[in-house]
Amino acid sequence: MMKRQYPTLAEVAKVAGVSLMTASRAINNRPGVSPEKREDILRIADEMGYVANRAAQKLTGARTRIIGVVAELHTPFTSDLLLGMGAVARAADYEMLVYSLPVCDRRPPHSIIDMLRQIADGVIVILPYESDYLESMTTAHIPVVTIEQGVESAFPSVTADNYQGGCAALRHLIELGHRRIAFISGNDRLTSARDRRRAYRDVLAQARLPYDPNLEVDGDFLRKSGFEAAQKLLALSDRPTAIFAANDASAYGAIAAIREAGLRVPDDISVIGFDDIPIASQLHPQLTTIRQPLQQMARASVNLLLALIAGLDAPSEQIVLPTQLIVRESTTMLKARKRKEEGEKVSVAR
Amino acid sequence: MMKRQYPTLAEVAKVAGVSLMTASRAINNRPGVSPEKREDILRIADEMGYVANRAAQKLTGARTRIIGVVAELHTPFTSDLLLGMGAVARAADYEMLVYSLPVCDRRPPHSIIDMLRQIADGVIVILPYESDYLESMTTAHIPVVTIEQGVESAFPSVTADNYQGGCAALRHLIELGHRRIAFISGNDRLTSARDRRRAYRDVLAQARLPYDPNLEVDGDFLRKSGFEAAQKLLALSDRPTAIFAANDASAYGAIAAIREAGLRVPDDISVIGFDDIPIASQLHPQLTTIRQPLQQMARASVNLLLALIAGLDAPSEQIVLPTQLIVRESTTMLKARKRKEEGEKVSVAR
DNA sequence: CAGCCGAACGTTAGCGCTAACGTTCTGACG
DNA sequence: CGTCAGAACGTTAGCGCTAACGTTCGGCTG
Structure with missing residues (x-):
């Protein structure tokens, strides 16, 4: 059932009369393709409705341009934060996928990061709780940024003051x-x-x-x-x-x-x-009341994560953003x- | 950077002294493995911290046991719905990943479904808006269930009355x-x-x-x-x-x-x-007020999707759930x- | 005009996994 | 005691993509 109908890169390449790698290079905007051919390939890919398979990309170790977020949806502001983060991510041509952490889940989010690691290029964890178990996953082998963690977080973090x-x-x-x-x-x-x-x-x-x-x-x-x-x-x-x-x-x-x-x-x-x-x-x-700098937190966390993904070994930063008396x-x-x-x-x- | 450290199935199999396929069968709880060997493999996999790579699974056409959800997080109740859906999914040993649709996004969610299709086994779309473009993606080649769509939805749907x-x-x-x-x-x-x-x-x-x-x-x-x-x-x-x-x-x-x-x-x-x-x-x-049957909607939508994923060609159902006067x-x-x-x-x- | 360089391509191998077949071996049965 | 089914495994071939390394060829140098 649900037979494949989306074309693969190989099919696009065949139609364009080039090799698979040339097509890959053209679509990923990498050097090594003549301008005319590149344009040709992109046009054909578009016509054929080509969509790059992120699972395959991830498997080869390439970027998927997806960031994962772990959050308790019921915590106040979470949705505001997520909205802000999504916008920042999208502006950087990244998509964002959210894992909704069940309230008061005793299961270590370890397994969730393990899952997101296979899909995303980096993960932002919004956990208002000081979680000991978070430390246990410093070996996540994927960039992680936390929001609102205690200052003793093992990861770069963003928090309101x-x-x-x-x-x-x-x-x-x-x-x-x-x-x-x-x-x-x-x-x-x-x-x-x-x-x-x-x-x-x-x-x-x-x-x-x-x-x-x-x-x-x-x-x-x-x-x-x-x-x-x-x-x-x-x-x-x-x-x-x-x-x-x-x-x-x-x-x-x-x-x-x-x-x-x-x-x-x-x-x-x-x-x-x-x-x-x-x-x-x-x-x-x-x-x-005291206003939380939600937009700034969203922006800072995503930018920090993207920097980590880009390989800039940002020193384990703790960004603390000021609040405002209203x-x-x-x-x-x-x-x-x-x-x-x-x-x-x-x-x-x- | 971020070198692999998670063991692969092949490594687990090697340690267990069996072939890759035997390990695969044991871990996926499929027949063709003797009980002792199965136990052995599972124990070793656990010890080694093996985590199945869902990207690779998806690539072979297998299930990832992930369901995708597209939702506008700011719509009232969305988080309640998501929480309920997450619980139902988890009970069925599925994980849930949410794509937060920007408010009033004019971009067709087509591309989002294309993305989720590569990750998830099925998608639930929570869109309060009657969206013409949704129809354009009947060729999604992945089970889709909608919540709160107009009755004229092209997909099986769940809605409050x-x-x-x-x-x-x-x-x-x-x-x-x-x-x-x-x-x-x-x-x-x-x-x-x-x-x-x-x-x-x-x-x-x-x-x-x-x-x-x-x-x-x-x-x-x-x-x-x-x-x-x-x-x-x-x-x-x-x-x-x-x-x-x-x-x-x-x-x-x-x-x-x-x-x-x-x-x-x-x-x-x-x-x-x-x-x-x-x-x-x-x-x-x-x-x-009139209470919306959120829990029932969550349960019904996930169960409907899981049925579709399981291949039960549920007739394009429209489930309408009753509300309650409070x-x-x-x-x-x-x-x-x-x-x-x-x-x-x-x-x-x- | 030999030599060589680099741009523009192509080929190969492999990411981690599973479907689909092989292969081996045990035991039941005529 | 041959045979043959079936359980218990192993092997092979990809899924769609990219990194790494070939290959080709025009053009520049001395």
Whole structure:
């Protein structure tokens, strides 16, 4: 069934009246063919609907001009990243194929890289998790670039500066006069979550603000966890005037809880998120947040991979791209009255 | 660079002290090998870290146990569909590779299928758009299944019953006593959008309710368009008591506009969406909507493709899967007073 | 005008695998 | 005890392509 109907290079060559190698050279734009013959061959190949067989190309060790991507499709932004990466790849005359990693798959992606190795010229792994097993595949024998890995990645990697972003978020709140600032964390399995938490604590310390464990509530990046975390925070006798949520989804969860408690955002409590998801600029209130440099990450990762494929032995680079504070409606100056109260409390706390 | 280090079948065979074909048979679980030898070979292959080269397999015309998927990653649900499809494929010992189609790509996916054909055993195309060019590739010489295509698809296809879902949505509103029901459409380039619009008109006619062009506002499935459409509807002298939005995103947009106008959902206006996006059960108000049978679609499409790959010449099937009405908070009975008013108006209109 | 160089081609081998045949050997049966 | 089926293997020929090395031939040099 499904008999072959696509012509092979040999058939094209025969019709063009040249040898197989001449045809190969013409089609791959390599020297050693006279201009007229080259044009002839290309025309005939086109007429015959010739499509180079990438499986055969790969088998001979040549490039397939395909890059493989391993990603968890359900992670926020993954699709944005992929779209960006696809565009960059296509601009370089590469195609991109994505392997959708099942959520929380315990199977080492080793076997997936093994598969992609046979098809693609290089692989980009988008794994928000710090994966020990990734290290076990340094012998992949194919260029690999990771996105969002921990800094200790064994491969060249591209990542957003979560720490810097977290710092910017907290400083923004502090500049607005807030002193009692809560943090709703993300899933600490993720490097990004840990970096944001670290930023919270560090900036707090830098600003000589007291660290109150009650203000640091565990979440998991989901809306619901933000909601529940905020409920806990609101139940405190001495509740925060601002909340830094580790991502936008949990920020919106927190906002929902705050409103349900009869309070207003940002008048009673300021909320800042992280990510700048698309609806952050649409939902009310528009969310103040930290924007991830997705386009730059896409561009950088693909370009880095293409460089590796081209044989440029790029030193095991770690590209860290800056994030950006986007101020919208969900944060505001701490009211003078409140600030005074807070100020007193803080001094007492010291 | 990147010297080969993965063993080939020949190397495994040599170590096992058998011929290449015997090793091939053992590894592919084919008859003609004694049980002891088979076990031996498998053990050795495992020890040596043997990974079958799919490019070589494909070249000989054998199966690669890979299915290709062409999808627009940004279309809502695509990632859910892909996740489901991946799970089904993996259960059948198949891997899945996704080609992310650029949004609004004018380039015929012909070339993409040509590429996937060299890698995969079959292809699933998720295209919400009715694509004329798809027809031009009936000569793909590889099994193809489409999802969400128009019924006139040249390939076996799997689709949600958008028409039936739209009917259910409208009947729900009518049963709640609503008579003046508006429709916010989706992008009519999409088959699904057209089917939902058709359902709106048909059920209106069936219920002998008057059709008012003013109540049918064009949208494009985005939140913003729902917002603007609702504003238009609210500006009508005789505004609707219920709105059927062609998808959840625009339903939430409409709700935002209604609230901004100082009205409440569902007390003043009922709103029903379509899709049952994840946050529909989380955002306030929880949205009454029509759930798409994503898991079933994933399962059906993969199984259909696998059947085609297995050579079962499934008659060019069109599998249409039923949707499900999910009643939540955003719709409610028309108030008795209002119903009376509306009833009068309707009789006058006749 | 011999010699030689390089552009324009052609030929060969092989990438890793499988289908399709050979070959060998065991054992059952008349 | 010959024979013959069939299981258990081995051998050969590609799949479509490219790297590496031949071959041919026009033209330039001394």
